[in-house]
Amino acid sequence: MISVVIIGLGNIGSHLYTAFSKLDNVSVVMLYNRTEEALLPFKNKVKSTTDSNQLPDADIYIIATSDDSIAAVSKQLSLKNKLVVHTSGSVSIAVLDDKNRKGSFYPLQTFSKGATVNFKEIPICIEAEDKADEALLLQLAESVSDNVHKISSEQRKSMHLAAVFVNNFTNHLYHIGKEICEENKVPFSILSPLIQETVTKLNKLSPFNAQTGPAKRNDTGTMQRHLTELTNNTHKEIYSVLSKSITNTYGKKL
Amino acid sequence: MISVVIIGLGNIGSHLYTAFSKLDNVSVVMLYNRTEEALLPFKNKVKSTTDSNQLPDADIYIIATSDDSIAAVSKQLSLKNKLVVHTSGSVSIAVLDDKNRKGSFYPLQTFSKGATVNFKEIPICIEAEDKADEALLLQLAESVSDNVHKISSEQRKSMHLAAVFVNNFTNHLYHIGKEICEENKVPFSILSPLIQETVTKLNKLSPFNAQTGPAKRNDTGTMQRHLTELTNNTHKEIYSVLSKSITNTYGKKL
Known part of the structure; x- marks a missing residue:
C-alpha cells in the first residue's frame, strides 16, 4: 500500500485525488490546502487540514500547487527526509527544499475543472534523485496510467519546448485559419474534419511522411498565389517562414 | 430519383460510389474510367465503361479525376447541355468545357484507399452557375452529408489557403516537435494526448480563447530561454515569428 498526502487541491490535485481514491494499492491519508474552501468537496471522503504542521507520516507527499509557489510550500513543510514531489512540467526538482528527498510526478495534460479525465491515457513523467524513490513513483504512476516515462529535469524542459510548437503554435495557426475563413465568409467549422484528420494520421504515419501541400511539392506557383491572397503582413511572414x-526539410532528403 | 454518372474511379470516385449506392433517392447509372482495372471491383454492382462516348443520360456527371486532367476530360465528353461537375478544391469551375452546365461537388477531406469514411460528417462544398443545378447538387450533397455548404470558386480558394495553415503547417510543427523530442531522447508519443486535446478544445472554445503559452502571457524570460535551447536556426526563426x-494578437486586444 502506497500512502500519499496531496498538498494543494486545485485542478491537478483534485484530479489526482479522484484517480488515487479508486485504487486498491494507494491510500490518500490526508489532503492539505491553505484555505478551507478547496477542501470542502472532499470533507466526507478523506482527512484534510489547513495546517501544514499536521501532516501525517506517508510514503509520498505531492505538491500540486502553482509553479511559482512550489519552492515556498516545500520550505514551509515540517517534514524531514521524506519523499516530496511536485507536479510541474517546467520547474526543476532542484527548487524543492533540501531537507526532504526530491522528485517530480508530472501528468502531461491540460486539466479543466469539472471535466472527467481518463488517467489511463495521460502520460505521467516521473523523476527522483534516489533509485528507490524512483521505483516508488513508478509504481504509483503505473497504478493510474498506462503511459509512464522516467524523465530528467533537462528532458522535461525540452518536452515543454516541443509542446509550445505542437500545442501553442498549432492553436495559433487554427486562429489564423479562422481569420482567413471569416474574411471570406466561409464558416471555420468546415475545416474541423480536416484538422481532426491531420491529428488522426499521426497514429499511422510520422509527421515527416504525412506532410502534404504546396511547400512539400515545392509548387512555387501556388505559394506565390497564396502570398498574394494573404492580406495580413504577419500572416505572409508566417506563410513564408x-x-x-x-521546402528545406524535403529538398534535403528527397 | 437523381441519376448520376461517375467519371474516374480513383479514391474519391470509389468513395462517392459507395456512399451513393446506399441511398434510395440516388441511382448511379454508369461508372466511366479510362482503364478497365479501376472498374473491376464494381463489375457486378453497376454498369461501367471505358468508352466516354457510351455515357447514358443522367442528371449529374461527376468528374472525379486529378486536378490536372479535369479540363481535358470535360472536353472529351460527347455530351451537350448536361450538368457536369468536378470534385476538386483548388480548381475553378471555369475550367470545365463550355458545352455543358458547370458545377462543383467537393468533399473537403483526405481520402485514403480502403479506409472507411463516414460521409455524414464530411463537409461537402457545392457550386453551380445555374440556380436549378445548385438545388440539385444541394439535394445530392444533403443525401450523403449533414455538413453541406454553398461555396463560390473564390471562397473555395480562400478555404484552401486556410487549410494550408491548419493542416500543412500544423503537420510541419508536429515534425519539429518530434525533432526536438528526439534530440533529447524523449518519445514523441508522450505529446500525443496534448496534441489531441488542442484539437478537442476547439469544440468548446474559439482558438482565440483557447490560446495558452509564454507568447500569450508575453513571458519574455521563457521565450528567450526557449530561443537559446533551440539548436536549429530555422526553428528559431519559426519560434520568433x-x-x-x-504577442501582437493579444497585445492588441487585451
Whole structure:
C-alpha cells in the first residue's frame, strides 16, 4: 500500500485525488490546502487540514500547487527526509527544499475543472534523485496510467519546448485559419474534419511522411498565389517562414 | 430519383460510389474510367465503361479525376447541355468545357484507399452557375452529408489557403516537435494526448480563447530561454515569428 498526502487541491490535485481514491494499492491519508474552501468537496471522503504542521507520516507527499509557489510550500513543510514531489512540467526538482528527498510526478495534460479525465491515457513523467524513490513513483504512476516515462529535469524542459510548437503554435495557426475563413465568409467549422484528420494520421504515419501541400511539392506557383491572397503582413511572414522550412526539410532528403 | 454518372474511379470516385449506392433517392447509372482495372471491383454492382462516348443520360456527371486532367476530360465528353461537375478544391469551375452546365461537388477531406469514411460528417462544398443545378447538387450533397455548404470558386480558394495553415503547417510543427523530442531522447508519443486535446478544445472554445503559452502571457524570460535551447536556426526563426504574431494578437486586444 502506497500512502500519499496531496498538498494543494486545485485542478491537478483534485484530479489526482479522484484517480488515487479508486485504487486498491494507494491510500490518500490526508489532503492539505491553505484555505478551507478547496477542501470542502472532499470533507466526507478523506482527512484534510489547513495546517501544514499536521501532516501525517506517508510514503509520498505531492505538491500540486502553482509553479511559482512550489519552492515556498516545500520550505514551509515540517517534514524531514521524506519523499516530496511536485507536479510541474517546467520547474526543476532542484527548487524543492533540501531537507526532504526530491522528485517530480508530472501528468502531461491540460486539466479543466469539472471535466472527467481518463488517467489511463495521460502520460505521467516521473523523476527522483534516489533509485528507490524512483521505483516508488513508478509504481504509483503505473497504478493510474498506462503511459509512464522516467524523465530528467533537462528532458522535461525540452518536452515543454516541443509542446509550445505542437500545442501553442498549432492553436495559433487554427486562429489564423479562422481569420482567413471569416474574411471570406466561409464558416471555420468546415475545416474541423480536416484538422481532426491531420491529428488522426499521426497514429499511422510520422509527421515527416504525412506532410502534404504546396511547400512539400515545392509548387512555387501556388505559394506565390497564396502570398498574394494573404492580406495580413504577419500572416505572409508566417506563410513564408513555414513554407521555406518545409521546402528545406524535403529538398534535403528527397 | 437523381441519376448520376461517375467519371474516374480513383479514391474519391470509389468513395462517392459507395456512399451513393446506399441511398434510395440516388441511382448511379454508369461508372466511366479510362482503364478497365479501376472498374473491376464494381463489375457486378453497376454498369461501367471505358468508352466516354457510351455515357447514358443522367442528371449529374461527376468528374472525379486529378486536378490536372479535369479540363481535358470535360472536353472529351460527347455530351451537350448536361450538368457536369468536378470534385476538386483548388480548381475553378471555369475550367470545365463550355458545352455543358458547370458545377462543383467537393468533399473537403483526405481520402485514403480502403479506409472507411463516414460521409455524414464530411463537409461537402457545392457550386453551380445555374440556380436549378445548385438545388440539385444541394439535394445530392444533403443525401450523403449533414455538413453541406454553398461555396463560390473564390471562397473555395480562400478555404484552401486556410487549410494550408491548419493542416500543412500544423503537420510541419508536429515534425519539429518530434525533432526536438528526439534530440533529447524523449518519445514523441508522450505529446500525443496534448496534441489531441488542442484539437478537442476547439469544440468548446474559439482558438482565440483557447490560446495558452509564454507568447500569450508575453513571458519574455521563457521565450528567450526557449530561443537559446533551440539548436536549429530555422526553428528559431519559426519560434520568433509565431511568438511575435501571438504577442501582437493579444497585445492588441487585451
